[in-house]
Amino acid sequence: MGKSFRLIIAVVVTCVVAAGGLAVTYLATKDRIAEQVRLAEENSLKTVLPDAVEFVDAGPDILEAAQTAADDVDCSAVYRAVSADGTLIGWGLRVAGRGYGGPIELVLGLDSTGKVTGVTILTMSETPGLGTKVQSEEWFLEQFKELPEGFDSADMKELDTISGSTKSSRGVRNGVEAGGRIYTDVLSDLSGGE
Amino acid sequence: MGEWIKTFKQGLSIENPLTVLMIGLCATLAVSTQVQGALFMGLAVIFVLTMSNAIISAFRKLIPNEVRIPIFIVIIASFVTIVDLTMKAFMPGIYQFLGIWIPLIVVNCAILGRAEAYAYHNKVGLAIADGLGMGVGYWLVIVALAFIRELLGTGKIVMFDATLIGLPSGYAPPGLVLLFPGAFFIFGFMIAITRALGERAEKRRKAVTS
Numbered sequence A: 001m002g003k004s005f006r007l008i009i010a011v012v013v014t015c016v017v018a019a020g021g022l023a024v025t026y027l028a029t030k031d032r033i034a035e036q037v038r039l040a041e042e043n044s045l046k047t048v049l050p051d052a053v054e055f056v057d058a059g060p061d062i063l064e065a066a067q068t069a070a071d072d073v074d075c076s077a078v079y080r081a082v083s084a085d086g087t088l089i090g091w092g093l094r095v096a097g098r099g100y101g102g103p104i105e106l107v108l109g110l111d112s113t114g115k116v117t118g119v120t121i122l123t124m125s126e127t128p129g130l131g132t133k134v135q136s137e138e139w140f141l142e143q144f145k146e147l148p149e150g151f152d153s154a155d156m157k158e159l160d161t162i163s164g165s166t167k168s169s170r171g172v173r174n175g176v177e178a179g180g181r182i183y184t185d186v187l188s189d190l191s192g193g194e
Numbered sequence B: 001m002g003e004w005i006k007t008f009k010q011g012l013s014i015e016n017p018l019t020v021l022m023i024g025l026c027a028t029l030a031v032s033t034q035v036q037g038a039l040f041m042g043l044a045v046i047f048v049l050t051m052s053n054a055i056i057s058a059f060r061k062l063i064p065n066e067v068r069i070p071i072f073i074v075i076i077a078s079f080v081t082i083v084d085l086t087m088k089a090f091m092p093g094i095y096q097f098l099g100i101w102i103p104l105i106v107v108n109c110a111i112l113g114r115a116e117a118y119a120y121h122n123k124v125g126l127a128i129a130d131g132l133g134m135g136v137g138y139w140l141v142i143v144a145l146a147f148i149r150e151l152l153g154t155g156k157i158v159m160f161d162a163t164l165i166g167l168p169s170g171y172a173p174p175g176l177v178l179l180f181p182g183a184f185f186i187f188g189f190m191i192a193i194t195r196a197l198g199e200r201a202e203k204r205r206k207a208v209t210s
Helices: A002-048 A060-070 A138-146 A166-190 B002-012 B025-031 B035-058 B065-090 B092-101 B103-107 B109-117 B124-154 B180-209
Strands: A054-057 A074-082 A088-098 A103-111 A116-123 B156-159 B162-166
Touching: A002 A074, A002 A088, A002 A103, A002 A116, A002 B065, A002 B092, A060 A074, A060 A166, A074 A103, A074 A166, A088 A166, A103 A166, A116 A138, A116 A166, A138 A166, B002 B124, B025 B035, B025 B092, B025 B103, B025 B124, B025 B180, B035 B065, B035 B092, B035 B103, B035 B109, B035 B124, B035 B156, B065 B092, B065 B103, B065 B109, B092 B103, B103 B109, B109 B124, B124 B156, B124 B180
Parallel strands: none
Antiparallel strands: A054 A074, A074 A088, A088 A103, A103 A116, B156 B162
């Protein structure tokens, strides 16, 4: 009894002290990390929609509708991309399709006709050197720009997959496809003009 | 003090974690494709190794033998998480390159190995010397390996967006150098060279004494 009690105390004390130290580090770095994540997202949005000068959060109603349209793909942000003279030139979406190692978070740019202007990967936990090819093989993300306006799953089947990274490729593809559904169901009516 | 320096030097030379003990190779081969990344990977290892060695040595009499491994892991994992969060907050670019390899320092056998083989049986001062020596030894080798691989594999050395050294543009970098087989080949040569140097030093010492 006395012996095992000592063992338990040793482990418990170590864990409590370690948890305390980590809590302090977490609190100290939390804001900086959130800021870095925000910067990374802003940079991604600028990459996929280079003509826009400002990205305005589209609000909870649109986000909710977008999530319904995205179905099993997670849609966590919708931005209006606004040009210098204040007109709406497109949409920025943050969607996450299921890859091999977890969700692949994408920033997807759509112009006001629903054509893909660019795709970048924000975060992923795919196998380094294998699943991460969806990012390092540049043609893969570029090919989504070839999709027609109002693309659907039939158009997606025309695209190439990276051999050896089938699930990762599918994760990205599902994310983009969900972006297409979001546009058709929600954003096309809001895009104005045509 | 003499013993302190001797312990420190051992990590650099005759007990170098990479070229002699050959522990913690997995992450080394993976991240040594870029000097900049390797530099920070090495620094992270120095920090974790020295801190965990110091803490484990300081509390070695209080850590019961039966549960020492879980306690070591908790201590090591805490320092790794501190590095992980700090890098994420202040160096996102480098963190993105190192990615999973930073959290994986937890299971890097160089660190648990030193905790078990050295820090648990020695005084704090010496444990710190061992941690620093092993860490710096690791750092030197990983940076040297990354230097060779980046230079031969991409034809140039890039650090903080500035090209430091560039090979002539006629050089076509073989992709193999950046892949794992290339890492093994180059690492093999590095081991051979350090062995040869060690043997030569040994011979000279014998010649002097006899």
